[in-house]
Amino acid sequence: MAMLFEAWQGVQGRISAACTACARKPQEITLLAVSKTFPAADIHQLYQLGQREFGENYAQELEQKATELADCHELVWHFIGPLQSNKTRIVANAAHWVHTIERSKIAERLNNQRPAALPPLNVCLQVNVSGEASKSGVAPDELLVLARNVAQMPRLKLRGLMCIPEATADQVKLAKQFQLLKQCQDMLNAHGFALDTLSMGMSSDLELAIANGSTLVRVGSAIFGARPYLASPPEQEQ
Numbered sequence: 001m002a003m004l005f006e007a008w009q010g011v012q013g014r015i016s017a018a019c020t021a022c023a024r025k026p027q028e029i030t031l032l033a034v035s036k037t038f039p040a041a042d043i044h045q046l047y048q049l050g051q052r053e054f055g056e057n058y059a060q061e062l063e064q065k066a067t068e069l070a071d072c073h074e075l076v077w078h079f080i081g082p083l084q085s086n087k088t089r090i091v092a093n094a095a096h097w098v099h100t101i102e103r104s105k106i107a108e109r110l111n112n113q114r115p116a117a118l119p120p121l122n123v124c125l126q127v128n129v130s131g132e133a134s135k136s137g138v139a140p141d142e143l144l145v146l147a148r149n150v151a152q153m154p155r156l157k158l159r160g161l162m163c164i165p166e167a168t169a170d171q172v173k174l175a176k177q178f179q180l181l182k183q184c185q186d187m188l189n190a191h192g193f194a195l196d197t198l199s200m201g202m203s204s205d206l207e208l209a210i211a212n213g214s215t216l217v218r219v220g221s222a223i224f225g226a227r228p229y230l231a232s233p234p235e236q237e238q
């Protein structure tokens with residue numbers, strides 16, 4: 001408990017310092033605790049400390065934890081993993097957010113499967129900001145069409161954009177990828193969208209992401225510690 005608390009506070013301190021450095025307010029940044037592979041008991045502890053937003057990558061794991069933690073009424077679940085057609089129903093039922101929409105077909109399934117009793121599902125479009133063919137995400141020049149399609153789906157609420165940049169130690173190259181996502185948001189908002197969310201930045205690069213306009217950082221290992229071996233790093237989860 002004490003270690004989890006200290007790590008969580010440490011990440012909040014990093015967010016505050018990053019905001020100070022670029023004259024932003026910490027309240028502009030949502031900390032998403034990425035809990036994939038960690039037990040529901042860890043999530044429950046953080047919830048009791050006041051953390052509300054949690055991210056999961058695997059549909060079945062999300063479903064299981066959401067059931068286990070059903071008593072945590074203010075807990076907000078974000079699905080941030082690659083989403084296959086055969087898993088959309090689980091996610092449409094269990095999640096409050098999905099960050100990884102990259103094609104209309106998956107969005108349509110979520111739209112059709114979102115239970116009527118629940119509010120619309122918040123969604124972000126994942127953009128391929130590195131240009132690597134192997135990466136997930138819609139190409140920037142196909143983004144406007146996808147955004148227009150998704151915006152017409154009544155059971156989805158288009159909130160923003162998400163990216164997983166190419167893993168690189170080159171800070172300039174990394175910053176350019178974050179800037180591209182920000183430019184995509186500006187472009188869509190100039191076309192009349194009202195996107196308020198930029199989901200970018202992880203344990204190793206949240207400062208750079210905040211300096212470049214992130215509103216939501218997805219932080220796993222800096223809070224929960226190193227993941228067990230079965231979890232591959234995000235760039236291999238595509």
Ligand SMILES: *Cc1c(COP(=O)(O)O)cnc(C)c1O
Nearest residue numbers: 034080202203218219220221234
């Ligand atoms: C696992 C994961 C994270 C968290 O990564 P850390 O480096 O542990 O902070 C963030 N985003 C996505 C999409 C992930 O899969």
